[in-house]
Amino acid sequence: MRVKVFITPKAGILDPQGKAVEHALAALGFTGVASVRVGKYLELELATASAGEAARTASTMCEQLLANTLIEDYRVEVEGA
Amino acid sequence: MKWGVVTFPGSLDDRDAAWALGLLGQEVVQLWHKDRGLKGVDCVVLPGGFSYGDYLRCGAMARFAPVMESVARFAHEGGLVLGICNGFQILCEARLLPGALTRNAGLAFVCEPVWVRVDNPACRLTRLTTAGQLLRLPIKHGEGRYVAPAEQLREMKQRGQVVLRYAAGDGQLTSAANPNGSIDWIAGVANETFNVFGLMPHPEHAVEEALGGRDGATLLRSLATS
Numbered sequence: 183m184r185v186k187v188f189i190t191p192k193a194g195i196l197d198p199q200g201k202a203v204e205h206a207l208a209a210l211g212f213t214g215v216a217s218v219r220v221g222k223y224l225e226l227e228l229a230t231a232s233a234g235e236a237a238r239t240a241s242t243m244c245e246q247l248l249a250n251t252l253i254e255d256y257r258v259e260v261e262g263a
Numbered sequence: 264m265k266w267g268v269v270t271f272p273g274s275l276d277d278r279d280a281a282w283a284l285g286l287l288g289q290e291v292v293q294l295w296h297k298d299r300g301l302k303g304v305d306c307v308v309l310p311g312g313f314s315y316g317d318y319l320r321c322g323a324m325a326r327f328a329p330v331m332e333s334v335a336r337f338a339h340e341g342g343l344v345l346g347i348c349n350g351f352q353i354l355c356e357a358r359l360l361p362g363a364l365t366r367n368a369g370l371a372f373v374c375e376p377v378w379v380r381v382d383n384p385a386c387r388l389t390r391l392t393t394a395g396q397l398l399r400l401p402i403k404h405g406e407g408r409y410v411a412p413a414e415q416l417r418e419m420k421q422r423g424q425v426v427l428r429y430a431a432g433d434g435q436l437t438s439a440a441n442p443n444g445s446i447d448w449i450a451g452v453a454n455e456t457f458n459v460f461g462l463m464p465h466p467e468h469a470v471e472e473a474l475g476g477r478d479g480a481t482l483l484r485s486l487a488t489s
Contacts, residue, residue, distance in 0.1 A: 195410060196444065198370050248326075250320055250356065253363045253410060 183228050183236040184261040189222035189249045224248060233263035264487045266293040267304035269324045269334070269350075275312035276347065276467060277333060283467035284308075287480060289487055306321030306343040306486060307334055309350025311403075311465060321364060331357060344459045348404055350462030351451075360454055360461045361419060362380030362411035367404070368444025374403040376475060377442055379450050380430035383423040386427065386453055387424045387489035388460045391481050395434055398427075398478035400464035402442060407463040409445040409452070417453065420434050427462055460486075467482040 191197040199220040205214045226243070228236045237260050244256040264271035268285050268291060270277045279300065281291045292302050296314075301307060319378030330354075338344050338359050345352040354360040379391045379400050392398070411419065419425055425486060428448040431440040436448045443463075451462030 185297055194366070196368060196408070198366055198368050198444075207400055247323065248319070250323070252412070253365060 183230055183233060183263075185226040185228055185236050185240045186191055186259040186261065187224040187226060187244060188221060188250060188257040188259070189220050189224070189244070189254050190256075192253055193254050195253050221254075233260040236260045237263070264305045265290045265292065265303065266306050266308060267292050267301055268308045268310055269294040269296065269330055270310075271296045271312070271314035271328060273313045273316055274310050274349070276310040276465065277312070280308050280310045280347065283470040283479070284483060286470055287385045287483055287487060289439075289483075294330055296325070296330050296404075298330045298413070299333060301330075301333050301337055303452040304345065306345060307337060309334070309346040309353050310467075311348030311350060314349055314353065316413065320356065321349060322354075322356035325349075325353045325442050326357040335359060338454070340460050341456065343486060343489070345388070346459075346461040347465055347467065348402075348407075348463055351463055352406065354459060359459050360452055361415055361424070362409055363448075364463070365408045365410055366406050366407050367408055367442075372403070372405040373407070373442045374401075375442070376401050376431050377450075377464065378432050378434075378440065379427045379462075380434055381426070382428050383453070385423065385467045386426060386457045388451070388453070388462075388482055388485055389426060390489055391485040396481075397430065397432070397434055398464075398481065399469065399476045400466060400479055401468050402464050403473065404443070404463055407443040409449040409463075411446065416446065420447075422455060424453045424455065424457075425449055426453050426460065427464070
C-alpha cells in the first residue's frame with residue numbers, strides 16, 4: 183500500500199519558514215493569505231494489502247521517528263482507502 | 264576523570280572537544296557511533312556537528328545509533344552526559360532531555376560569541392560558577408530555538424533544570440540578547456536527576472584566551488570536578 187504522511191508544526195509552535203513564505207507571497211502581490219505553515223511530506227510503500235494495517239504501521243512510525251510529537255502533528259493517508 | 268567523546272557520521276566538534284578536555288588535563292577516549300560499550304568512561308560527550316546530515320530532524324537519526332543504547336542506559340544509571348549543540352539536539356530527540364530544538368526564529372544560521380547567564384549554579388555543570396555569572400561562549404547553529412510545552416517548562420524551572428540562559432552583557436534578558444528565539448532565553452538545560460546536560464553554546468571552543476576566552480573551561484572543569 184502507498185501511504186502519504188503529512189507532518190506539520192504544531193499549532194502554537196512558531197514556524198519561521200511559514201512566516202517567511204507568507205511575507206514572500208504578500209510581496210508578490212498575493213493578498214488575502216491569512217497564514218502559511220511549512221511541513222514535510224513523505225511517501226511510504228508498505229508491504230501490506232490492508233489499509234487499516236498500513237495506517238496503523240505508518241502512525242507508529244510517526245510516533246517513533248518520522249515526527250517529533252512534542253513540536254509536530256502528523257496525518258496519515260492510505261492511497262485508495 | 265575519564266571522558267568519552269562520541270563521533271557520529273557528520274560530527275564536527277568531536278576532535279575539538281577531545282582537544283579541549285586534554286588541555287584541561289582530562290583523560291579522553293574516542294567513542295564510535297557503532298560502539299556497543301562506553302569503555303568505562305565517567306562522562307560521555309555528544310559533540311556538535313551535523314550527525315547523519317541532519318536528515319529528517321537534527322539529532323533524529325543519531326538517536327538510533329548503536330552507541331546511543333549504551334548512552335541511554337548509562338544516563339538512566341546516573342552517568343554523566345554532556346550534549347553540545349548537535350549533541351543537545353540528539354539528547355532531546357532521545358528523550359534524555361526535555362523539550363526540542365527547532366529552526367532559529369530568524370531562519371539564519373547564527374555564528375557569534377554570546378553572553379550566557381548561569382541561572383542554576385548548584386549543578387555539576389556549573390558548580391564552579393555563581394548565580395547570575397555571565398559566560399562568554401560561541402554559538403554556531405541553525406536549529407537552536409529551544410521549545411518545551413508550558414506545563415513542562417514550569418516544572419523544569421521549579422526544579423532548576425533551566426541552567427543557562429542567553430542574556431545581554433549586563434545580565435538582562437533583552438530581545439536582542441536572544442540569538443535564536445528560544446523560549447525564556449534558554450541556552451542550556453539539565454534532566455530531572457541533573458546528570459544529563461545539554462547546551463547550544465560551545466564550551467569546548469572557549470578554553471584559551473587565543474580563542475576569545477576561557478569561560479567554556481569553567482563549565483568543563485565544573486563537570487570534571489563534580
